[in-house]
Structure formats: structure tokens, C-alpha cells
Amino acid sequence: MAHLGPAPFRFVPQHEPMVSPAFSRPFKIMAVALLSGLAFWAYQLHGAQMVTTDYLWLWAAWGIMAYTVGHLLMGKTTLTSNGLEQTWIWDKKVELRDLAYAKLIRVPGLDWLVAPRLYLRTLMGKFTVIYACDPDMVEEFKRLSTELKAFRSM
Numbered sequence: 001m002a003h004l005g006p007a008p009f010r011f012v013p014q015h016e017p018m019v020s021p022a023f024s025r026p027f028k029i030m031a032v033a034l035l036s037g038l039a040f041w042a043y044q045l046h047g048a049q050m051v052t053t054d055y056l057w058l059w060a061a062w063g064i065m066a067y068t069v070g071h072l073l074m075g076k077t078t079l080t081s082n083g084l085e086q087t088w089i090w091d092k093k094v095e096l097r098d099l100a101y102a103k104l105i106r107v108p109g110l111d112w113l114v115a116p117r118l119y120l121r122t123l124m125g126k127f128t129v130i131y132a133c134d135p136d137m138v139e140e141f142k143r144l145s146t147e148l149k150a151f152r153s154m
Contacts, residue, residue, distance in 0.1 A: 006123065008097035009151050012081045013140050020134035022075030022086055023115045027133075030113075031069045038062060077132040079140055084120070086130050094130070098122040100152065102145040104138070116141065 023031075042058050071089045078085045083095040100123045106116035115131040118141045122128075132138060 006100075006152070009099050009148055010081070011096050011144050011147060013079050014136070016080050018079040018134075018137055018140060020077045020079075020132040020137035022077050022088070022131040022133070023072055024112055024133040026113050027115065028073050031072055035062075035065055035069050038065065075131070077130055077137060079137065079144075084118070084128075084130050092128050092130060094120050094122065094128050096144075098124070099148055102141075102148045104141045104145050106138070111135075111138065118145070 039062060042055075042062060045058075068089065071087075074087065076087050081096070083093060085094075086092045099120060101119075101121040103119045104116060105119055107114045111133070115133045116138045118130045118132070120128045120130065130141075132141065
């Protein structure tokens with residue numbers, strides 16, 4: 001039977017599986033400090049009245065931020081020869097064979113704070129952004145995007 005559509009992309013990481021925290025330690029510390037500072041500010045603003053219904057909206061917003069920071073602290077990125085996965089508020093998963101485009105996006109000199117990210121688009125047009133702060137994983141991201149570009153231009 002003839003293969004329909006483009007051939008599947010194949011990629012083998014240097015180590016399998018490769019696992020990296022999604023975000024850097026300084027970024028995590030900054031997020032926790034910001035969250036803690038907001039809690040302190042809210043407490044100072046409302047003092048002992050912080051549980052009245054007039055102030056519940058403020059603590060509800062803080063709870064949503066705390067939920068996000070919790071996931072930021074626990075987020076991990078995993079690369080295998082089958083795909084990329086990232087744990088987050090909603091887990092992200094992309095199969096490598098379905099990739100049409102990949103681009104590594106980073107802020108030069110600030111990898112220690114702003115996690116490099118891999119922008120991915122599948123053959124079906126779905127896009128995903130995967131973060132990783134480990135230098136070895138970032139090098140694999142770079143190699144993956146280079147190999148994918150060469151593969152898709154054949």
C-alpha cells in the first residue's frame with residue numbers, strides 16, 4: 001500500500017528519555033517571591049477582614065495564581081524518539097513523526113532566567129510551545145529543529 005502524505009519525521013535523542021525542568025530555578029524563585037509578595041500585600045490591605053465576602057474575589061484570584069505557580073514549579077519536559085511531552089496545567093504532547101515545523105526561541109544571555117522554548121507545528125496545523133531549561137535539552141531542541149528543516153525541505 002502506498003504511503004499517503006509526507007514521510008514521518010524520525011529523531012533519536014542522545015539519551016532516552018531526556019528529562020528537563022520546564023523552567024529555571026531563578027524563574028521559579030521569582031514566581032514564588034511574587035506570589036508571596038502578593039499574599040503579603042493582600043493581607044496588609046485587608047488585615048483581619050480578609051475572609052469577608054467583600055475580599056473573597058482577591059483571594060480567589062490569588063488562588064488561581066498559586067495554582068499556576070504550583071504547576072510551574074513541577075513542570076517537566078520529556079523528549080523521546082516518539083515525542084515531546086511537558087507537564088503543565090494541561091499536559092502537552094506532540095509526536096515527532098507528525099512535526100512539520102520547529103523553531104527554537106530564546107533570549108540570548110538570559111537562558112538562566114527565561115526558559116528557551118521550542119515552537120512546534122504539526123502537519124495538521126496544530127501548534128505547541130514546549131519549554132526546557134536544561135542546556136543538554138536545549139541543544140537537542142536545536143538539533144531537532146535543524147534536522148526537521150532539512151528533512152522537510154527534501
